[in-house]
Amino acid sequence: MCRIGAIKSKVAFHPSQALYLMLPQQEGHDNSGFAMVMQDLYGVFAGYKDKPLMSLACTQKGAKLVEDYMESHNFVPVNEWNPKVNRSPGLDIKAMPHYIFRNYDYPRSYKDATQEEKEALLLDTRLAIRAMLEKDELGYIFSFWPDVLTLKEIGDPRDIATYFGLWDDKGDMMAKNVIVQCRQNTNYDIVRYAAHPFFIQGYTLCANGENTFYTKNKEYQKSLNKGYIGFESDSQNFIYTLHYVLHELKWPIQYYKHVITPLPFEEIEKRPDKAELMAIRQSLGHLEINGPNTIIAMLPDNNIMTCCDSKKLRPVIVGRDENTVAIASEVCALNTVLPNRDQEKDLYPNEREVVVITEDLEVQRWKQ
Amino acid sequence: METVRTQDVSVNDLPWKIEYLPERCTMCGSCVATCTFNAIEAGMERRSITVSTAEGPEPTQRHLATPVIKQKNSVANHCVGCGMCEKICPNKAIKPVRNPDGRENLLARSTGKPIKRGGRNNLQQERTFDKIVIGRISQMTDPSLDSERHTFDILAPFGRVLPPNELPFSTQNGELHLNGQIPPVRWIYPIIFSDMSIGALSTRAWEAIAMATAYLNEKHHLPVRMCSGEGGMPVKLMESEYLQYMIIQIASGHFGWNRIIKAMPKMKVDPAGILIKIGQGAKPGDGGLLPAAKVAEHVQAIRGVPKADLLSPPNHQGLYSIEESVQKMHMSLNAAFKFRVPVAIKCAASATSVSVYNNLLRDPYRICGGFFLDGIQGGTGAANEISLDHTGHPVVSKVRECYQAAVKQGRQGQIPLWAGGGIGLTGDAAADAMKMICLGANGVFIGKILIQLCGCIGNEHGRCNSCSTGLCPTGICTQDPRLVKRLDIDKAAQNIVSYILALDSEMRKMMAPIGNSSLPVGRSDALVTTDRAIADKLAIQYTC
Numbered sequence: 001m002c003r004i005g006a007i008k009s010k011v012a013f014h015p016s017q018a019l020y021l022m023l024p025q026q027e028g029h030d031n032s033g034f035a036m037v038m039q040d041l042y043g044v045f046a047g048y049k050d051k052p053l054m055s056l057a058c059t060q061k062g063a064k065l066v067e068d069y070m071e072s073h074n075f076v077p078v079n080e081w082n083p084k085v086n087r088s089p090g091l092d093i094k095a096m097p098h099y100i101f102r103n104y105d106y107p108r109s110y111k112d113a114t115q116e117e118k119e120a121l122l123l124d125t126r127l128a129i130r131a132m133l134e135k136d137e138l139g140y141i142f143s144f145w146p147d148v149l150t151l152k153e154i155g156d157p158r159d160i161a162t163y164f165g166l167w168d169d170k171g172d173m174m175a176k177n178v179i180v181q182c183r184q185n186t187n188y189d190i191v192r193y194a195a196h197p198f199f200i201q202g203y204t205l206c207a208n209g210e211n212t213f214y215t216k217n218k219e220y221q222k223s224l225n226k227g228y229i230g231f232e233s234d235s236q237n238f239i240y241t242l243h244y245v246l247h248e249l250k251w252p253i254q255y256y257k258h259v260i261t262p263l264p265f266e267e268i269e270k271r272p273d274k275a276e277l278m279a280i281r282q283s284l285g286h287l288e289i290n291g292p293n294t295i296i297a298m299l300p301d302n303n304i305m306t307c308c309d310s311k312k313l314r315p316v317i318v319g320r321d322e323n324t325v326a327i328a329s330e331v332c333a334l335n336t337v338l339p340n341r342d343q344e345k346d347l348y349p350n351e352r353e354v355v356v357i358t359e360d361l362e363v364q365r366w367k368q
Numbered sequence: 369m370e371t372v373r374t375q376d377v378s379v380n381d382l383p384w385k386i387e388y389l390p391e392r393c394t395m396c397g398s399c400v401a402t403c404t405f406n407a408i409e410a411g412m413e414r415r416s417i418t419v420s421t422a423e424g425p426e427p428t429q430r431h432l433a434t435p436v437i438k439q440k441n442s443v444a445n446h447c448v449g450c451g452m453c454e455k456i457c458p459n460k461a462i463k464p465v466r467n468p469d470g471r472e473n474l475l476a477r478s479t480g481k482p483i484k485r486g487g488r489n490n491l492q493q494e495r496t497f498d499k500i501v502i503g504r505i506s507q508m509t510d511p512s513l514d515s516e517r518h519t520f521d522i523l524a525p526f527g528r529v530l531p532p533n534e535l536p537f538s539t540q541n542g543e544l545h546l547n548g549q550i551p552p553v554r555w556i557y558p559i560i561f562s563d564m565s566i567g568a569l570s571t572r573a574w575e576a577i578a579m580a581t582a583y584l585n586e587k588h589h590l591p592v593r594m595c596s597g598e599g600g601m602p603v604k605l606m607e608s609e610y611l612q613y614m615i616i617q618i619a620s621g622h623f624g625w626n627r628i629i630k631a632m633p634k635m636k637v638d639p640a641g642i643l644i645k646i647g648q649g650a651k652p653g654d655g656g657l658l659p660a661a662k663v664a665e666h667v668q669a670i671r672g673v674p675k676a677d678l679l680s681p682p683n684h685q686g687l688y689s690i691e692e693s694v695q696k697m698h699m700s701l702n703a704a705f706k707f708r709v710p711v712a713i714k715c716a717a718s719a720t721s722v723s724v725y726n727n728l729l730r731d732p733y734r735i736c737g738g739f740f741l742d743g744i745q746g747g748t749g750a751a752n753e754i755s756l757d758h759t760g761h762p763v764v765s766k767v768r769e770c771y772q773a774a775v776k777q778g779r780q781g782q783i784p785l786w787a788g789g790g791i792g793l794t795g796d797a798a799a800d801a802m803k804m805i806c807l808g809a810n811g812v813f814i815g816k817i818l819i820q821l822c823g824c825i826g827n828e829h830g831r832c833n834s835c836s837t838g839l840c841p842t843g844i845c846t847q848d849p850r851l852v853k854r855l856d857i858d859k860a861a862q863n864i865v866s867y868i869l870a871l872d873s874e875m876r877k878m879m880a881p882i883g884n885s886s887l888p889v890g891r892s893d894a895l896v897t898t899d900r901a902i903a904d905k906l907a908i909q910y911t912c
Contacts, residue, residue, distance in 0.1 A: 210510035212883045215893040223778025249532055252542045262886075264521050265555055275546045276537070282525055282553050283532040285781050290884045291510050311518065311885065313511065 002196070002208040002235075004181045005328040006296045007337065008304050008357050012042035012174040013324075015151075015166050017337055022157060022182045024332040032183050034157040035195040037204040038149045038175035040302050044081045045149070045173075051078050051103035052122055055150040056129075057096040057192065058139020065138060066100075066129055073125065074107035081172065083164045093155035093163050096139060101149055119201050123227050130229075140192045143199040149175070152195045157182045179298050181206045194232035198239045201227065202300030205242055207235035208329050209293025209314045217241070220286035224248070238295050241287045246299070253305065255280060257354050257368040260289045261310035296327055304357045312351035318363065319346045325357045377441050383470040383830060384447040386439040392461035395435050399453035399462050404839040404851060407447040408462075411438040437462060443475045449831045450841040466830075483753040484659070486835020486845060488650065488790070488816060488828040489744050491757045495793065496764040496902055497800050503896030503911060506883035515873070515880035522875055522887060523591070524811035525784045526615075526641050527553030527710030527737040534734075551734060552710050554640055557584075557592045558811030558887060559801060559871065561818055562788055563617045563643065563714070565599030565624075567658045567667045567678070568749030568835070569819070573844040576857040577818055578605065580864035581613050588865075590872060593640045595813070598656060598680060600624020600670040606631040611639050617714075618701065619645035621656060621680035623671040632704070641737065642701045642711040646684065649742030649763065649789035651755035652716030656680030659750055661838030664847035691731075698735045712738025717761040717789065725770040729779045738784045740813065741767055745790025745828075747816030749845055750836030763789045764807065768906050771808025771890060780890060784810040792817035793828065797867075798874035807906060808890045819844050821867050822860035 003025040007017055018036050045053065052075075056066060070077070080102040085095070110118060126144040133139040142150035153160045161167055179197045196206035211217065217237035221228040225248065228240040238260065245256045262281040268274050281288075292313030297305045306316050306327050318327050319334040321341045326334050334346065347365065349355050356364040379385055386408060400408055413436050420427045439447060447464050454463035476483045506512040513520075528551035536548040561581060566574045574597075581594040591613075598619035605611060606628065616639050618625060647653065658667075658678040668675055684697070701711045713736060715724060721741060728736045743763025748756065767787045774780040787809040791800045793816075801812045816824075823842045826832035835845035843855035879885065882894045896911040897903050903910035 210883075212506065212510060213888070213891065216888070216890050219775045219890060220778065220780060223775075250539075251537070251544060252539060254542070255544060264519060265523055273543070276544050278553075278555075279530075279535050279537075279546055279550060280532070280544075282529045282555075282781075283535055285525075285529075286890070288886060290886065290888075291506075292883075311513070 018180040035152040036180040042174035048103040062138030079103040091159040204298040205239035212291035384449040487833030515876040524558035560813040561594035562813040562815035563595040563597040565597030576860035579861040647716035649746035650748040651751035655682035710737030714740035743789025788813035
């Protein structure tokens with residue numbers, strides 16, 4: 001079973017914190033992988049916040065293909081960070097030959113482009129590179145977005161961290177937000193794309209659980225947006241719905257929960273906003289999820305959100321101290337990264353609740 | 369001695385033979401009186417018996433004439449196997465037995481006309497449903513639900529559902545507000561009591577189903593809806609609040625609509641919906657048929673017709689295209705109720721169903737509120753046997769194809785799919801319904817099983833199937849007041865209510881193992897089949 005976690009802090013921190021959050025929960029996962037998305041970056045990326053950052057794992061040939069593609073599409077590389085890897089024998093990691101984290105400047109023709117046009121360009125570019133690399137298994141592109149870095153690898157999280165030097169707090173790779181998960185997807189094939197967190201156009205999400213409406217969701221999502229592809233995991237449905245509701249339909253965030261776990265008809269009937277809720281439930285019936293799950297999502301404005309399935313079949317806990325809020329599947333994770341917090345203030349969101357941590361660490365909490 | 373005439377009809381030529389035990393018979397006459405088909409009669413037989421009445425054996429032979437019950441050697445009065453004689457006989461002296469050597473099919477066209485009967489297709493016995501099981505059982509990390517303890521949302525839409533980006537929403541203070549009207553959508557129980565008209569059914573049988581509908585709604589809060597069938601409705605019902613549970617049907621004969629339109633100003637509530645019948649799954653393309661024998665006075669009144677064979681044409685005269693159908697019928701019926709009542713259409717499953725559904729999905733007016741697909745295994749009140757047995761289309765793959773066509777366009781759920789025609793044929797309507805739902809239907813409609821619950825003894829093995837004759841032995845499909853009296857309508861309604869309550873529990877019993885608390889519409893991954901061809905056709909998992 002997956003274990004998931006997130007840390008949001010007023011002070012930029014090192015990804016080792018994410019590992020400390022996840023390792024105590026290792027009984028609940030199988031050490032088959034490690035994946036994290038960092039957002040609001042500092043360290044070597046601090047000066048490039050508005051420059052799209054590509055997170056790529058690939059072969060030599062793949063790297064060359066990507067370079068050529070980006071050049072021919074007039075992207076200009078402005079910054080690159082290559083992790084110094086530790087190739088000691090005995091590490092449990094199925095490493096790719098190259099890991100590239102590179103900031104690009106937009107093509108000159110996008111100088112006066114709107115935000116929407118830029119977002120479309122970044123998505124198109126990521127999809128094109130993914131398709132290009134997929135052919136001969138030349139590599140994986142996880143995200144291409146300003147101020148967002150993704151790392152995914154197959155193996156033991158501890159060894160992966162050793163391999164990438166994540167234990168050493170050198171100050172080069174820092175962020176104020178991280179979402180993390182330590183397990184490859186065992187429901188389907190072990191592929192890097194199946195490891196959450198998933199990312200699309202500024203939205204990041206990981207999930208602990210199952211989605212028994214996977215087929216229903218997938219069949220509907222496929223026609224909604226060209227970026228809704230892959231479906232290597234039933235948890236991808238959650239992010240595509242999040243993206244669709246917030247980014248495409250531009251509905252306020254509270255309606256996400258109404259889409260994935262709509263209120264029972266009887267309860268909707270009693271609500272003052274029943275006309276709206278019924279319209280949502282009937283128009284988006286195919287995006288309802290079923291089954292046990294908890295999700296943690298990060299939004300383009302750096303807010304972090306968590307909520308559960310409608311029967312509360314999966315755990316989640318939110319805890320905080322003055323400068324940091326952490327979310328995890330299990331309390332032992334919080335005890336490790338926030339040992340001095342006031343445990344009485346821990347939140348255990350229920351099946352109808354949504355918790356959002358805002359940029360200034362305000363914890364918003366409401367019932368759907 | 370006469371020479372045998374080989375063309376003479378004998379009892380052995382008929383589909384059912386009477387098994388009669390004269391030694392048990394007291395000649396009470398009940399069986400003869402109860403047989404609506406006039407298939408048996410009292411008669412005399414000459415017998416030769418040997419008796420001995422003395423103290424020692426002194427056998428003597430006697431000849432005597434003895435009264436007996438005899439089956440008639442008549443095709444017109446052949447026994448249909450209804451078994452009413454057996455039911456009424458106090459001594460178990462008589463019962464019908466199926467005759468495998470019958471030559472009915474060769475004899476019954478002697479009038480120069482096609483054979484007419486009611487019931488179902490009697491040849492298509494194979495059922496796809498029986499080769500499919502719900503096989504994706506939730507275990508371990510994805511637990512099954514508890515069918516008794518968890519809550520389940522078992523409702524289905526009836527009405528046109530807009531795509532989310534067309535909802536007239538505005539955002540104010542971080543909240544969505546619906547501005548303006550969207551097409552009406554009713555969330556109802558995923559089982560609709562299908563369209564059997566007053567006329568096809570006796571008024572009392574129709575009333576029993578209407579009573580069951582009202583009881584399920586009022587007492588058990590199950591929003592089951594009943595479709596009137598083409599033939600009008602009692603004015604009292606139309607002017608009562610129970611109208612909200614009724615879907616009013618309009619078909620090509622427009623029977624009953626005069627009274628419906630006249631009642632509209634007096635309606636206290638809106639009906640649940642309107643169903644335009646383009647065609648039906650049983651004997652498709654043959655139109656509706658109500659033989660004159662069933663057009664009793666009250667049926668003449670309710671339909672506004674004289675006593676005559678009532679034929680609904682196989683097509684709607686004056687409609688020749690889907691666009692026209694949408695504009696004329698949908699528009700006018702939507703407008704009639706000021707766009708407050710959803711309007712759906714019912715078509716026979718056909719090789720062309722997907723094209724029709726696609727056209728409706730793309731209709732720019734967004735006013736078709738449901739696509740009812742009716743398959744070859746549906747039942748009917750009266751039809752030509754040739755049409756019943758040899759025309760039509762299985763519904764299962766057709767519903768699946770329609771759903772897949774909608775998926776391809778991202779329009780699934782926008783025009784709810786309702787499937788019928790053989791749902792509950794083996795008695796397990798819940799299982800059939802759930803499988804259909806997993807394949808993409810939003811709900812199902814049932815008809816034949818309802819009258820079977822009322823007491824109809826007809827089946828798809830040629831038993832009874834006499835709905836066309838006006839002689840229904842159970843008082844269900846007849847307008848003869850003496851026969852209608854046989855039906856205890858309270859008991860009939862109670863049987864339907866009990867069955868639906870059981871079905872509701874059974875629906876949960878199938879949703880719980882796959883971990884779903886709301887209907888798994890289109891969850892084809894929940895189904896598996898042991899038949900490779902079915903797996904390929906329906907795109908579900910093959911298993912063995």
